[in-house]
Amino acid sequence: MARSLSFLHYLPAFRAVARLNSIRGAAEELNLSPSAVSLQIKKLGEATGIELFDKVGRGLVLTQAGADFAEAVALSLGQIETAMRRAGNLDASARPAALSVSLPTALGVAWLSSAVVEFAESRNIPNLTIAEAVTAADVDWDVVDLAIVYDNPPFPGLSWRLLSEVRLRTVCAPILFPRLDLQHRDRKLNGITLLHEDEGEEWAKWAVAARVSLQGSGKVRVSTVAQAIASAVQGRGIALVSDVLTRNYLAEGRLIQPFLTSINAARAYYILCDTDRAEEPLVQNLIERILDYVRLARS
Structure with a gap:
């Protein structure tokens, strides 16, 4: 039976630990806590069924299976990065010049801001603004392209999708x-x-x-x-x-x-955008990216 690929978001941590042979060093490089990196490595091993590292003294050394996996990861990520650069170069003239997203403060601080930044970087969007608002009424729709709110529908004049119940x-x-x-x-x-x-x-x-x-x-x-x-x-x-x-x-x-x-909770998290913009590729792609991010976070 084919294994789920839900472990893909653990690969940057694995690549850093494999290169540095150190949980702490990888944590500093990725701006994460050592315990968060260690947990990602553990979950990656469980998801793939591979014994990735042997502990030697205070450091970690790749097992043979781990070394083979690291080589495959490096090759695959390199190919993905190359493909993304080529795709970006093909359509440089169509890139949006700016993107504005509104998030509830706690959700942005906890993890969602990084997903939005990641999306903007992958699309080579030079100007990203992350605003703060909790409910739909708090959002400045004159400047915001898409918003995540902690609120309840209906939202007149807006298109919405449930992001997560709470x-x-x-x-x-x-x-x-x-x-x-x-x-x-x-x-x-x-x-x-x-x-x-x-x-x-x-x-x-x-x-x-x-x-x-x-x-x-x-x-x-x-x-x-x-x-x-x-x-x-x-x-x-x-x-x-x-x-x-x-x-x-x-x-x-x-x-x-x-x-x-x-x-x-009395409310839930919803993704909102102006009804007239709901079919725009940029908006649709960002919505799907956020939904994927939430699914991976829960796996």
Whole structure:
């Protein structure tokens, strides 16, 4: 049976580690954490079924199978890069001069900004603007070509596609875990500050589902979920957010999910564009690139 190619986005990390024989060196080169690079190498090995490296001292050395795979990766990526350059040269006159994309702050910081930058670079678009907006009403459609929003349809005058539904889970810094009362039947948060964007409706809904008392806990309302996540990382409280936004922090151990209970968010992420521009190749290609990025991120 043919293997899935969903591991392709792990190849840059593998190529860097194979060249440098070092997780830490590859992490510095790619501007990632060592744990993130190590996790990508592990997932690549699991997806391909290849034992890629042997550990020698503090470094890594390619196995014979890993060396063969590295050679194939280098050849394949080189051919892809050459093909992209040729395609770009063939249609240089048709390249768009600029692209403007609007993203919710937290989603952009977490991972989506890199996908948009990658897309602009692959199309040789010289001027890219990434704006910030959460809802469709916040987007300046006079200058924005495409937007990702955390909102609910309908969106009059706009074309939209669902990007991702959202499940909310609690996250906090590991230092707060001992203060959580998880052993008793009547579980409480023991006065830990609740970080939220709305009036507290989501927390109330989660508390019922988790059978956890919020009595005695303080409440801090922030303007963006990015602020809630930052405060949680700093140990200032417990946030109720999508794990799509916190996966890097969770992988690095800077945040934990103390409860298994999750709830559906009141809104979801949608991709929007002006109805008159929905059929433009640039817009369609960017939409497909973002959808592919999300599918790969979940694999």
